[in-house]
Amino acid sequence: MFKRRHFLSFAGALASAFTLALSTAPAAYALEAGQAAPAFNLPGQDGKNVSLANFRGRYVYVDFWASWCGPCKQSFPWMNTLQSKLGPSGLQVLAINVDEKAADANHFLTAVPASFTVLFDAKGSAPAAYDVQGMPTSFLVGPDGKVLFVHKGFKDSDRAELEQKIGALIASKPAEVKP
Amino acid sequence: MRGVRVLVIAAAACACCSCSFQPPKPWQKGALAKPEMTMAGDVLELKLNEHTYTTKEAASGGFGVGGGGCGCN
Incomplete structure (x- = not known):
């Protein structure tokens, strides 16, 4: 009888612990096209804070990158050309660094220079809000602040298709504000 | 005996709590x-070993990319 009681209490504890574990697990809802892009306000390379809201009326290419991410290194030259080609049409590239140590990010930036805006988020609040599923991940945000598409990863073979896709979207609905 | 019971319950709760620990998020994988942090000491050696294994042991596909039964890897 005692053994049985013993077992029951054990099983009860097990079940309650499991439910607790399940209920505390955060729900994974990836940010999709059509949803509003979560706001962020992060420091840039000059120390001044940049907010996504500053770019209302323009297209924003939000890219999450890290110094330890190989494909990110490939994407930087492409984002440089994207900024120079489509910047005049109202596109702004905002590359959010998620490195925990600023030194790692700065080392990367000296090796792979960026001609677009780089922001720093060591705490990872922005990638959490965007529910980034892999590194790098980028989001094209439209003039209305809604996500137009999500692109996971980066390969050199993505360059032409991505650029064409972004160019077509801007051409179909020109930015309200141009630099 | 009551002490043992409490201990068992505490141990069970503790063991199950580990289920709620989340794996690192994609942006937390710097380390x-x-x-x-690779499992093998040498990346090239690992690649050669994998190649030998998958081609010589009819175990094509199942490790990394490539494979799929064409016998060309």
């Missing part, structure tokens, strides 16, 4: 991305 895991370091070369010294």
Whole structure:
């Protein structure tokens, strides 16, 4: 009888612990096209804070990158050309660094220079809000602040298709504000 | 005996709590991305071993990319 009681209490504890574990697990809802892009306000390379809201009326290419991410290194030259080609049409590239140590990010930036805006988020609040599923991940945000598409990863073979896709979207609905 | 019971319950709760620990998020994998964190000591050696294994032991596909039964890897 005692053994049985013993077992029951054990099983009860097990079940309650499991439910607790399940209920505390955060729900994974990836940010999709059509949803509003979560706001962020992060420091840039000059120390001044940049907010996504500053770019209302323009297209924003939000890219999450890290110094330890190989494909990110490939994407930087492409984002440089994207900024120079489509910047005049109202596109702004905002590359959010998620490195925990600023030194790692700065080392990367000296090796792979960026001609677009780089922001720093060591705490990872922005990638959490965007529910980034892999590194790098980028989001094209439209003039209305809604996500137009999500692109996971980066390969050199993505360059032409991505650029064409972004160019077509801007051409179909020109930015309200141009630099 | 009551002490034992409490201990068992505490141990069970503790063991199950580990289920709720989340794996690192994609943007938190900086330390895991370091070369010294690979399972094999040498990347080239690992690649050669994999190649030998998958081609010589009819175990094509199942490790990394490639494979799929064409016998060309």
